[in-house]
Amino acid sequence: xxxxxxxxxxxxxxxxxxxxxxxxxxxxxxxxxxxxxxxxxxxxxxxxxxxxxxxxxxxxxxxxxxxxxxxxxxxxxxxxxxxxxxxxxxxxxxxxxxxxxxxxxx
Numbered sequence: 001x002x003x004x005x006x007x008x009x010x011x012x013x014x015x016x017x018x019x020x021x022x023x024x025x026x027x028x029x030x031x032x033x034x035x036x037x038x039x040x041x042x043x044x045x046x047x048x049x050x051x052x053x054x055x056x057x058x059x060x061x062x063x064x065x066x067x068x069x070x071x072x073x074x075x076x077x078x079x080x081x082x083x084x085x086x087x088x089x090x091x092x093x094x095x096x097x098x099x100x101x102x103x104x105x106x
Contacts, residue, residue, distance in 0.1 A: 006041065007067045008096035011057040019086035020053040026083040027055065033075035039066025042103050053088070060098060 015023045027045040034043045042060035061067040070076060080091075 006098045008060040010094045012092045013055040015053045016088045023086045030075040
C-alpha cells in the first residue's frame with residue numbers, strides 16, 4: 001500500500017434535471033483556472049453514467065494550504081457561484097485520506 005500526505009476532497013453535486021448540461025459547461029469552464037493552481041495536483045470532474053444530474057469532483061492538493069487556496073480561487077468561485085444556481089441541493093463535500101493514486105495526463 002502506498003500512503004500519501006496529500007489532502008483530498010470528494011464533492012458531489014446534484015443539479016435540477018434540466019440544468020445538468022449547463023452545470024457540465026460550468027465545470028468545463030473551471031478547468032483553465034484549475035490548471036493555474038500549482039497546489040492542485042489532481043482535479044477530476046465526472047458525470048454519473050446512471051444519474052446524469054449527479055456530478056462528482058475529486059481534488060487532490062499538495063497541502064491543506066493549497067486546498068484553502070483552491071477553495072478561495074477562481075474555479076471554486078465559478079462553480080459555487082454560477083454553478084450554485086443550477087443545483088437542486090447543496091453540494092456534499094467529503095474529506096478524503098489519499099491511500100494510493102495514479103495520475104497520467106488525460
